[in-house]
Amino acid sequence: MARTRNTAKSPGRKHNVLITGVSSTVGRHLAMHLASDPRIGFVLGTAPGPRPRFLAALDPSRFRYIPSDILRPRQVRDLFHGPEFTDGGIDTVIHLAFVSHPNLRGPKIHRLNVQGTKGLLDRCIEGGQVRKFIFKSSDVVYRLDPTTPVYLNENADLNHDPEADQWIQDRVAAEMICRSRMDTAGMDVVILRFASIVGRNVGGQLNSYFDSGLVFKALGFDPLLNLVHMKDVIEAIRLAIQKDAGSGIFNIAGIDTATISSFAELNGRRCVALPETGLMMMNWAMRKLRMTEYYYSVDRDRMRYPCLLDTTRAREILGYQPSRCIEFRE
């Protein structure tokens, strides 16, 4: 899987980075961190719409924002031919333009998630300037059933179930596109599969799950779950930018591993067990009543079987070591 290529890279050189989807939660944290990190060169952020307020305070010599929609070919072309991109010597693209709000679904969202990834990746290959493409994926791509091992390594089966939720299908499809470009000469494609990111103001599936008024879990099951802190996510992406490890897939997990009920208890929520059919209906009702934004259908299997990531590769090749515990609301 890992393929080291002879690309003209000098080890000590600073990488100049393009972040797509910089207005997302991870994008915002990443931009703020990279723009203040002396080990990283220039950072270019892009997202549709005007510059988000939280990015206004960043040093303009380190960070520039360009509004661009990756679904509009002309805007992408302008971005790739613009002086910020060419003169800025952007050599690394971090693709975060991915809809991570479970409420948003349907063909338009699919187009952004999958076609957007494909278009951007092909544009990077055509341009010839980009040396590394980093794709943020997640652990929902793995298939979970009674036969899957407790610790999933990067070779574990992906969830190709045609009836899986769009959230999962889009991620698997986008990841397959990235994998199919891994043998591109001169450009590394790095896929980072993150465990669920949990923390204040982070958003995402499991955050809304643990913040629901009542946390419902499957009756008779209480699997182990791993949660990762945003700081560790940023650190893993930084390592992926800096380490020249060739194309490859890396599992990134956090320190915190416990059962669903333990996490719910830590968050000060009552955990109520229901049979599976009841869970579907209760989740639907709670969504309709705006009591939660969580979609049970995304995590159906995760509510029953443990989904822990084997991070041996990330540890050995990237030197990644999780260091932060997740914070729940007080």
Place this chain on the structure above:
Amino acid sequence: MTLSWRRRAWSLAESLLPADELDRLRNFPFQDLGYGYDPFGMERESAALAYVALVFMYRYWFHVESRGIQNVPAEGAALLVPNHGGVVPLDGAMLAVDAFRQAASPRVVRCVVDNFAAGMPWVNTFMSRGGQVFGERKNVEDLISRGELVGLFPEGAKGTGKAFGERYRLRRFNVGFIEIALRHRVPIVPVSIIGSEEQAPMLANLAPVARLLGVPYFPVTPTFPHLGLLGLVPLPTCYHILYEKPFRFYEEYPPKAADDPTIVRMLADKVQVRVQEMLDEGLSQRESVFNLPWSTELRTGVNSHGTNA
């Protein structure tokens, strides 16, 4: 378990167990990930509760006796390979309890449970909290690389689903355990468990019902299914567990021998023959299936003629 339940679990264990066993439960090696669970979902308090329940069965129901615990390595990874039988796989539980209380320093035997149990509510949770793992090769390899003691039943579910007439006749061993032992250079301890295969005499297997329920077999015993779940309570047979000297195949074969099907099959057969010999020997020495007052031979090592057995 919440913290208050954990406290309750300990106070229950304190009231029911002698001090030395409690000490073992409090101090057995356990890799806590920070929330009281180990990497495979074991929880010390749940394991203690499971032990409390099983040790009563061990003492007063099955009257378990064992020999040869010194053959189980005191540290480092090892595979325990016993026979399997008795419809309800209590043999694994009794083996785990026995190894835990007999060994000089307590170790939990991580028994490998058939995958179908992983999809069953409650069963799944109880098994993993008590330290058992589900049968996937990577799980076993992960356990071995962490230096754990793994109990593996190479007969698989076809062992527990044996008809009564075939008791103590081993089904052909699966070869996966040999591959793992060669690749990871771990010893294999052959174990014989006598008593388990009579605890629930299986008269027939209703295969269509089993297929419908998605389980490997659906037993008909003198008490099941017409007495309901109560019918699954085993007969109070007397258990004899024997641990023999470990096989160290890795001393003779390189790890890449695991890729040679002939060698792997031959070594699996070698272990199977050894376990079968141990069973035959134990059965020929046994006087009674149940723990009757006059069947004292195996317990004392002296038979009715006054000579050593």
